[in-house]
Amino acid sequence: MHKFWVVCGQVYKKNVRSGSWLFLVLSPLIFVGIAGLIGYFVSQNVQPAKVAVVIENTEAPAKSVLNKAILKTSNSDIKFQTRDTQSAAEKALTSEKIDGILTVSTKPEIAAKYVERSNADNNVDTTTLTATLSQLKLQQTAASLKLSPEALTALLSPAKVTKRTVAIENGKQVAKNDTTAAVNKAFAGVLTVFILMITMVYGSMLAQEIATEKGSRIMEILLSSVSATTQFFGKLAGMFLLLLTQIVAYVIAGAIGWVWLAKLDFVKSLLKQIDFSVLASQTTLIAVLFFIVGVMTYAVLAALTGSLVSNQEQVNTAVMPISMLGLAGYMLSFMAQTGDSPLLRITSFIPFINATVMPVQLALGHAGFGMAWASLGISMIFLIAFTWVVVGVYRSNVLVYSDANFMKRLRTSFSIWRAERK
Amino acid sequence: MLEVENLVKTFGTMTAVDHESFTIKPGEIMGLIGQNGAGKTTTFRMILNFLTPDSGAIRWNGHPLTAKDYDVIGYLPEERGLYPKMKVADQITYFARLRGMKAADVKAQIPEWLDRFQVKGKPTDKVKDLSKGNQQKVQLIATLIHMPKLVILDEPFSGLDPVNASVLQSGIEMLRDSGSAIIYSSHDMGNVEAISDHLVMLKNGKMVLNGTVDAIRESFGRTKLYLESGLSAEQLRDFDGVEKLVAHGNEFELTLADPTVGERIFAAATVNGYIPEFRQQPPTLDEIFRMKAGAEHA
Numbered sequence: 001m002h003k004f005w006v007v008c009g010q011v012y013k014k015n016v017r018s019g020s021w022l023f024l025v026l027s028p029l030i031f032v033g034i035a036g037l038i039g040y041f042v043s044q045n046v047q048p049a050k051v052a053v054v055i056e057n058t059e060a061p062a063k064s065v066l067n068k069a070i071l072k073t074s075n076s077d078i079k080f081q082t083r084d085t086q087s088a089a090e091k092a093l094t095s096e097k098i099d100g101i102l103t104v105s106t107k108p109e110i111a112a113k114y115v116e117r118s119n120a121d122n123n124v125d126t127t128t129l130t131a132t133l134s135q136l137k138l139q140q141t142a143a144s145l146k147l148s149p150e151a152l153t154a155l156l157s158p159a160k161v162t163k164r165t166v167a168i169e170n171g172k173q174v175a176k177n178d179t180t181a182a183v184n185k186a187f188a189g190v191l192t193v194f195i196l197m198i199t200m201v202y203g204s205m206l207a208q209e210i211a212t213e214k215g216s217r218i219m220e221i222l223l224s225s226v227s228a229t230t231q232f233f234g235k236l237a238g239m240f241l242l243l244l245t246q247i248v249a250y251v252i253a254g255a256i257g258w259v260w261l262a263k264l265d266f267v268k269s270l271l272k273q274i275d276f277s278v279l280a281s282q283t284t285l286i287a288v289l290f291f292i293v294g295v296m297t298y299a300v301l302a303a304l305t306g307s308l309v310s311n312q313e314q315v316n317t318a319v320m321p322i323s324m325l326g327l328a329g330y331m332l333s334f335m336a337q338t339g340d341s342p343l344l345r346i347t348s349f350i351p352f353i354n355a356t357v358m359p360v361q362l363a364l365g366h367a368g369f370g371m372a373w374a375s376l377g378i379s380m381i382f383l384i385a386f387t388w389v390v391v392g393v394y395r396s397n398v399l400v401y402s403d404a405n406f407m408k409r410l411r412t413s414f415s416i417w418r419a420e421r422k
Numbered sequence: 423m424l425e426v427e428n429l430v431k432t433f434g435t436m437t438a439v440d441h442e443s444f445t446i447k448p449g450e451i452m453g454l455i456g457q458n459g460a461g462k463t464t465t466f467r468m469i470l471n472f473l474t475p476d477s478g479a480i481r482w483n484g485h486p487l488t489a490k491d492y493d494v495i496g497y498l499p500e501e502r503g504l505y506p507k508m509k510v511a512d513q514i515t516y517f518a519r520l521r522g523m524k525a526a527d528v529k530a531q532i533p534e535w536l537d538r539f540q541v542k543g544k545p546t547d548k549v550k551d552l553s554k555g556n557q558q559k560v561q562l563i564a565t566l567i568h569m570p571k572l573v574i575l576d577e578p579f580s581g582l583d584p585v586n587a588s589v590l591q592s593g594i595e596m597l598r599d600s601g602s603a604i605i606y607s608s609h610d611m612g613n614v615e616a617i618s619d620h621l622v623m624l625k626n627g628k629m630v631l632n633g634t635v636d637a638i639r640e641s642f643g644r645t646k647l648y649l650e651s652g653l654s655a656e657q658l659r660d661f662d663g664v665e666k667l668v669a670h671g672n673e674f675e676l677t678l679a680d681p682t683v684g685e686r687i688f689a690a691a692t693v694n695g696y697i698p699e700f701r702q703q704p705p706t707l708d709e710i711f712r713m714k715a716g717a718e719h720a
Contacts, residue, residue, distance in 0.1 A: 006519045014508070216503030221564075224470045224497040224574075225520035227489045395472075 003226045004234045011238025015205065016245065024201055025246050029253050036257070048079040049099040049124045051114075052089040055082075056105045066106065066136070073132045078124055093117060100124055110137040188363035189337070191287050192356045196330045198243065198291075199298040199355075203322040206239050206299055210306030211315040214397075228395035236299055243295070286372045287359040293379045294355025297386065298322060301352070304390045307397035308409045329356035340366040349375045351382040393417045423447050424469070424572060424603050429478035431464055431627075438464040440627040442478070446603040446620070448571070451594065453618035454607040455631075457715050460624040462607040463500060466574050469605075470497060482572065493522035496570030500577045500607075502561050504549045510536075510560055511545035517564040528567065535563045538596075539589055555586055562590060566597060573597055575606035579613050591617055611708040621707075623714060630714050639704035646709075647676040647684055650699035651691035661687055673699060 015021045053070050055063050067082045074080045081098070083089040089101045099120035104112040112133055114126060142152045213219045222231055305318040333356040336344050340361070348358040348367060358375045361367040367375075396416040429442040439461040446452045454462050467473045469480055471487060482491055504513055511532050518528040532545050539559040543552045549560065558581060566573070575594075579587050587610075594617060598604055608614050614621065615635055623631035631638050649658070650673045658674060659667055663683035668675045678684060684702040691697050705713070 002522075003520055006516070010516055014505075213503075216505075217499050217501040218503040218505065220472075220499040221497060221503070221517060222520065223472065224495055225492050225517065227492075 004230050004237070007222075007226065007231050007234025008238040008241065011209065011235050012241045015209075015238075015242055021205075021242065025249055029250075032257070048075070048077055049120065050079050050081065050097070051100045051102050051124060052083040052092055052098045053080050054084075054086050054089045054101060054103045056086070056103060058106045062106065066104065069136055070102075070104070070132065078128065102129060104133070106140075110140060185337075185363050187284065188287065188333075188360045191291065191359055192330060192333045195291055195294055195356050196326055199295055200323060200326045202239055202243055202295065203298045203302040203326070204319040205242075205302075206235065207302040207306035207318040207322060208315055209235065210303055211309040211318045214307060215309055215311045215313075215315065223395070229391050232303060232391050232394055235303065236296075239299060282369055283359075283362055286362060286369070286376060289376055290355045290359050290379070293376065293383055294352075297351060297355070297379065297383050298326070300383070300387050300390050301325070303394060304397075307394045308413065310409075325352045329353040332357045333360040336360045336364060336366065340364075349378055351379050351386075354379060423483060424605070425479075425481045426465075426469070427479045427481070429465070429468060429480070430476045431461075431468060431473060432476055437627050439468070439475075439624075442622075442624070442627070442629055444620070444622050444629075444632065446605055448601045448603050449598055450619045451598050451604045451606070451617055452620040452622065453614040453635075454605060454622050454624065455609075455611070455614060455711060456607075456624035459626075461627040462624060463576060464627075465624070466497075466576055466605075466607070469574060470495070491572075493568070494571040495521075496565045496568065496573045496602075498562065498565045498575045498578055500580075502558060504557060504561055504564075506548070506550035508549055509545065510541075510543060510547050510549060510552070513549055513560065514564045514567060518567050521568040521570070523568050531567060532563075535567055539563055539593060540586075555582065558582065559586065559589070562593065566593065569597070569600060569602070571602055573602050573604040573606075575604070577608060578606055579608055579610050587613060611706065611711055615707045623711070625714060631710070635707065638710065639707065642704050642710060644681045644684065644702045644704050645678045646703045646705055647674075647678055647687065648699060648701040648703070649674050649676065649687065649691065649697075651697035652694060653687075653691050657690075658687070661690075 053067060055066055058066065071080050071082065080102070083092065083101075086101075086103065089098070089103075092098045093101055093115070096117065096119075098117075100114060100116040102112055102114050104110065110133055112129065114124070114129055116124060138152075147155070210219075213222065226234075302318075302322055305321050309315060309318050329352065332344060332347050332353060335341070336357060337360065344357060344361060344366070347353045348361050348371075354375050358367065358372055362369070362372045393413050397413045424446045426442060426444050429439050430437070431439040442461070442465060444452065454465065456462055464473065468475050469487065471489075480487055482494075508516075511529065514532055514535075515525055515528045519525055536543075536545065539562060541552075541556050541559045541563070543556055543560075549557060552560065562578070565575070573594075578590055578594075582590060591613065594604060594606070618635055621631060621633065621635050621638055622629055633641075655667060655669060655674065658664060658676060661683060663679040664676055664687075665679050666677035676687075681702070688700055691700065
């Protein structure tokens with residue numbers, strides 16, 4: 001167990017400090033950060049319109065109450081400021097210190113007129129002003145009618161209409177709502193890209209790691225110090241620690257970004273429209289499980305192809321099968337978004353490819369939960385059997401140094417493995 | 423003690439190792455010689471458990487060598503490899519930790535070992551910034567720093583200049599003196615002769631020589647004569663039993679059919695008293711190697 005951690009720690013330490021891994025982790029963060037900063041500066045440049053409030057023919061106490069009520073409605077679009085007299089306000093407008101004047105009279109009832117400078121930086125939408133004043137008028141009227149706040153609320157509450165969307169599956173109605181479907185679809189889309197990226201990047205890192213060790217003959221020293229199985233799983237564990245580090249880095253960056261973003265009005269209003277509880281569904285669980293099993297299967301494949309090279313120049317050929325399979329899965333899942341087909345129904349059960357195809361098929365409603373679980377089961381059984389074979393072949397591969405093509409080397413190593421097992 | 427008994431390994435129709443047997447005791451150095459493809463590396467790989475022999479047995483202190491014994495092994499493969507971007511100290515530490523050493527112990531010992539092998543470079547230097555010879559020495563340190571009880575060196579002298587070869591030789595002798603059993607392969611018979619207690623020569627997987635260096639040489643008889651005297655090349659060639667004569671300046675190198683021929687030449691050469699050189703020796707290991715390796719072609 002001690003040596004397992006030595007190998008694992010070595011793989012982790014070596015890569016975590018490497019430029020390529022740091023770039024992989026930081027580049028999306030930097031990209032998002034720059035986009036965020038640009039957005040922030042753009043929004044900073046948009047100043048609220050400065051509007052002077054002048055209240056006419058109203059006595060002192062009522063005037064100040066009204067002034068306060070209007071000032072309170074200042075927001076990112078309009079900033080109200082009081083002026084005692086019309087002439088003071090006119091003067092400010094002439095010297096372009098303010099963008100407009102809102103003149104309010106309370107008798108016989110609340111009414112207003114708005115004068116706006118034509119060259120104002122920001123135009124004020126009169127519906128906003130109307131809404132602000134209507135609210136005040138409503139309160140004034142309610143007060144004069146001696147209505148309690150409860151009575152006012154009861155009077156204003158609209159009739160309630162609830163909506164439910166159903167899909168017809170096997171002649172039965174199944175609850176389904178558009179948001180769920182949309183969120184699932186978006187989630188599946190993001191997940192496919194994520195799986196593709198992670199499997200390709202980490203797969204090629206692992207293949208390269210092993211290929212370099214074999215090509216430089218370090219592998220022989222390693223295998224005389226630690227069993228092939230311990231070394232194999234130590235390397236896989238090291239890679240998963242790296243992946244975990246990357247995910248944790250994103251979660252922390254996301255949390256920091258969230259604290260900042262959640263303050264923005266735009267984000268607040270957007271979040272209200274999305275119900276995140278749909279993410280806590282069976283679809284998500286299956287997608288996450290496919291992600292884990294998929295990444296592991298690709299990692300084992302990477303270890304196999306990495307152990308087949310003879311020298312450092314062949315490292316790229318070791319990475320190729322991973323890229324090919326990864327891309328095939330991605331293309332098929334892309335195809336699935338345009339419609340179902342027999343090809344997709346078959347490939348959503350084939351290990352390697354199903355990691356990307358099945359979650360998309362499921363999210364789009366092309367496949368049911370039963371099929372998804374079955375496909376996941378196939379993947380898991382395949383992963384266990386595949387790992388068992390690769391661990392055996394991995395050990396004998398170290399001794400096969402030939403310039404023959406990839407398939408021939410694969411066959412040679414399998415025959416050595418079989419001979420050694422006798 | 424390492425015991426190898428009747429080892430056989432075939433790859434398809436090719437027999438790589440054919441009934442090989444030898445024993446290496448603690449504090450003993452064994453040289454394994456033979457041409458390329460004779461079966462040296464296959465022997466090492468079977469000892470290391472990379473390959474399973476078809477038949478025969480390998481025992482370390484009386485039991486088969488398994489993963490549990492890895493910590494007592496020091497192995498230097500024929501083709502060297504280090505992580506180029508890693509620092510010298512980190513590199514040595516990683517390999518030593520895989521042999522069960524504690525990181526702190528390794529770090530404490532590194533300066534001493536770099537000094538012992540005269541490595542020109544600091545522990546913080548990257549491996550790729552060292553010269554090839556120094557990289558090779560770093561690899562040797564990584565192989566030996568845990569003071570293995572069984573040392574397996576595949577062509578340790580290849581690529582080393584004479585100065586570094588003698589540094590390596592004293593390193594090997596230091597381990598022998600500490601009680602390690604050492605087996606190594608080499609093409610350079612000079613080194614083999616200088617440090618091996620015991621010698622095995624393989625040819626096409628078969629053992630053609632097995633014994634101590636002196637015993638093997640003596641078994642060929644003292645048929646080499648190096649002579650500097652008043653006798654001319656013609657006079658020497660007239661002796662019965664002189665098979666070959668090569669002149670090196672004033673010195674003649676003679677190959678004799680029989681050691682007793684030397685006695686007759688000595689008598690003739692010293693008729694007038696003093697002569698500068700008369701040296702009758704068994705063939706050198708190098709000559710024996712050529713003789714044995716070429717036997718089939720001849």
